[in-house]
Amino acid sequence: MYDITNKDYKSLLVHCLRLVKISEENPLLRKEDNYIAALHNLLIVQIELKKYEDAFVTFKKLRGIQTKFTNIADKNFCYHL
Numbered sequence: 001m002y003d004i005t006n007k008d009y010k011s012l013l014v015h016c017l018r019l020v021k022i023s024e025e026n027p028l029l030r031k032e033d034n035y036i037a038a039l040h041n042l043l044i045v046q047i048e049l050k051k052y053e054d055a056f057v058t059f060k061k062l063r064g065i066q067t068k069f070t071n072i073a074d075k076n077f078c079y080h081l
Helices: 009-025 032-048 052-063 072-080
Strands: none
Touching (some): 009 032, 032 052
8 A cells, every 4th residue: 555655656566566476376366356456456557657568468468367257347347458
């Protein structure tokens, strides 16, 4: 929370990358909604830091997720990413 409120995006990037890495390395522990949120947060930080090539890679990961959401709003969120 400190990193977000103080716009410390470089520090936030480290935390977001770590969270995504942990999720990807431990598929048994990965909850779909948490993984999507982690990727989304990473994408926002990458865009704020103008790391557009990295952001595109993260964007492709988000688009590649085969979601199990049943809520139409959740499906729309994933589709529009």
